[in-house]
Amino acid sequence: TDLSTTIAGVKFPSCVMNAAGALCVTRDELVALGKSRAGAIVTKSMTVEARQGNPEPRYYGFPGGSINSMGLPNLGYRAYAELIPELKQFGKPVIASVAGLCEDDFPTIAAVINAAKPDLIEVNLSCPNIPGKPQIGYDPEASERLLKRVRKVITVPMGVKLPPYFDPAHHEVMGKVIGRCEVDFLNMINSVGNGLVVDPDREEVVIKPKGGFGGLGGTIIKAVALANVRAFYKIFQGKIPIIGTGGVMNGVDAFEHFLCGASAVQVGTVLVEEGLGAFGRLEAELAAQLKKKGYGSVTECRGKVKEL
Numbered sequence: 001t002d003l004s005t006t007i008a009g010v011k012f013p014s015c016v017m018n019a020a021g022a023l024c025v026t027r028d029e030l031v032a033l034g035k036s037r038a039g040a041i042v043t044k045s046m047t048v049e050a051r052q053g054n055p056e057p058r059y060y061g062f063p064g065g066s067i068n069s070m071g072l073p074n075l076g077y078r079a080y081a082e083l084i085p086e087l088k089q090f091g092k093p094v095i096a097s098v099a100g101l102c103e104d105d106f107p108t109i110a111a112v113i114n115a116a117k118p119d120l121i122e123v124n125l126s127c128p129n130i131p132g133k134p135q136i137g138y139d140p141e142a143s144e145r146l147l148k149r150v151r152k153v154i155t156v157p158m159g160v161k162l163p164p165y166f167d168p169a170h171h172e173v174m175g176k177v178i179g180r181c182e183v184d185f186l187n188m189i190n191s192v193g194n195g196l197v198v199d200p201d202r203e204e205v206v207i208k209p210k211g212g213f214g215g216l217g218g219t220i221i222k223a224v225a226l227a228n229v230r231a232f233y234k235i236f237q238g239k240i241p242i243i244g245t246g247g248v249m250n251g252v253d254a255f256e257h258f259l260c261g262a263s264a265v266q267v268g269t270v271l272v273e274e275g276l277g278a279f280g281r282l283e284a285e286l287a288a289q290l291k292k293k294g295y296g297s298v299t300e301c302r303g304k305v306k307e308l
């Protein structure tokens, strides 16, 4: 079974890769991703200055998912610009995830990162965990302004990592914004922002930042992720490739993302919980599922989910 995929003209040896944020902050983590079965190396979203991130505990896994308020811990964009040439030696695409603490940070980072020639750049409009900072992706005007500014300085394929939307009207509005910004791929969804997990025995929240509020990931968000993948796949009639992120814990979850229109999938929670070995398991399970269903590749089943 062929598990390779192509996004914006870039060939991925496997359609399963890490989500920005999962095991991808340090050089050692990124090199380990390069040596693993991951289909790409996706960096942690980067800011201008290096950051320690939020106070711990800031990640908590539980049956069904995870909650995090990492607070953008990363080496700073200059360090990743220096790392990119080394990371490109592993025979798989390097995706640089660009964030920023303010709108002006994004083009500053994007211009320097673009010069380091990652295979693709993913603009993260959906970090939910910077205290006092609303998600850019929930502000269409700010999203359009920012995407147009970074598009001017990015010459490699540019994608956007979107937060979950919960209303078709929002899918429509963001679809129009994206259509006006020459976006080469989409990635959805980021974590479901500002959830709250409580430990009933200790009668406490489980993470420290923001009173325990954090982004949700894992099985519990799969249905939200699939809805967003499907909504944007339909809006763009499959013409903009979509990376499906959210709730992929096994091969069947990944298959569901492809049926809804994804061209590749990213994994976060399952990677943090299981480690890099998850890639081998996910690939084997996805290959078995495709074989069982009579599909020769993920491309064959893309967008094939039937309505009633």
Ligand SMILES: O=C(O)c1[nH]c(=O)[nH]c(=O)c1I
Binding pocket: 021, 045, 068, 069, 070, 071, 072, 073, 099, 124, 126, 127, 128, 129, 190, 191, 215
């Ligand atoms: O807290 C984080 O660092 C973080 N956490 C997330 O769940 N999504 C993001 O985009 C980010 I930048």
